[in-house]
Amino acid sequence: MKNPKVSVIVICYNQRDTIRRALDSVLAQEDCDYEVIIGDDASADGTREVCEEYARRYPGRVRLMPAAPNKGVVDNYFDCFDAARGEYVADCAGDDYWLGTRRLAEMCGVLDSRSDVNTVYSDFEILDLSTGKSRLASTDPEYSRWLGGDTEGRSLLADILGHVGPLPYLLSASVYRKKALMEVYSKHRHMVRNRAFGCEDLPVMAALARSGAAAYLPMPTMSYSVGGETITHNRSVERQLGFYCATLEASRVLGEFYGVGQAQMAEMFRAKSRYMANMAFKSRRHGLVGKVADTVGRWHLSVGIKTKIYLLLGRIL
Structure with a gap:
């Protein structure tokens, strides 16, 4: 079987009410060959049953990772990454969703034409769950300072590790070269996949910036949910x-x-x-x-x- 151009990782945990929206938005993509790999992290609210339905409806397109005890976000993400067959990788959280139908086609076009670029990232919509209101990151001073033209990798690396406030871009609003990440992951696995880091995006973005630039696509390609949980106890x-x-x-x-x-x-x-x-x-x-x-x-x-x-x-x- 021919490998797809892009592997889209969808990780979820107890997101029954939003996982359909996330999967539908990914499956709406046009003019690009892709696969969808779902990592459900032992949901107990019916999320997995929804994912199983999509795997049955889209055989050959959607793959659901085997059921397993709760892994945490780091292992869940990288188990999906290990299963990815695409040249490029993208992701979508179970409570977010993509905008439009040409996100993959546009971003892959940049990666195909520019060997110096490891990552293509875009503007995105910020959806405040507490108010129901949304705004573009490019209009928010906290995010817009990062959104612009291309960024050279070494400069970006320092910004990623030393960021104050949001990261320079959202990994889930990007597509990246799997090969570029594998250059570090295959030799220094603990510098990419490490539970002690508490996250998957920071080490992935650092590894990508090590050897290539990031290109900006001035169009919103996803809706990013914030404000779903507050510190109350x-x-x-x-x-x-x-x-x-x-x-x-x-x-x-x-x-x-x-x-x-x-x-x-x-x-x-x-x-x-x-x-x-x-x-x-x-x-x-x-x-x-x-x-x-x-x-x-x-x-x-x-x-x-x-x-x-x-x-x-x-x-x-």
Whole structure:
């Protein structure tokens, strides 16, 4: 069987109400040969049954990964990546959806014509679930500062690892070369697939930027959902702090691996460490304060005075 041009990874967990919309938006793509690989992470709300329905309806196009105990987002994503047969890779979360019918065709056209580019990314719609309102990322100052022309890989690498606020682009609003990621993944697997990093997008984007540029497509190609969960109790605080600690550690480890100096990440380090220390202090949980202090202490950079105060008081009170 001929391999498809693109492998589209759709990962989901307990998203029965939105997974049909996500899959329909991917399957609406035209003028491009692609496969869809669904990774359902042990959903308990009927999501898997919907995915099974799509696998039956679209044999040869849609593949559903075997049922397995809950893996977490990192292993779920990379199990799908390992199964991908396409030259290029794209993804869509189960609560997001793509816009239009030519996203893959347009992005693949850029990759086909430009060997210096590893990633093509686009504008996207931000859907606020708490208000039901949407806006384009290109009109939002927090996101629009990143959206523009082509970005050289080495410059992009520093921006990815040292970003303050959103990442320079959404991995789910892009298509990338599988071969470029495999250059790192096959030799240094733990620098791409690592549960301790707490995420899949940061290490993937870093590996891609290592050897190629990113090209911008000035058209919205997906709807990205935000505001679905707020931190309202200590369990949520613990989960959120765990994520921030993991991604801060990921930036440190990946920076050492790719030769991005900590001085280039200083603004991010100080902003994130201050935010984490404040959150840990407000939680009144010594264990969380200690976790933040340990994570921050692995860096060679000094924290700001507010961070020091939060961590000191957090241990005392």
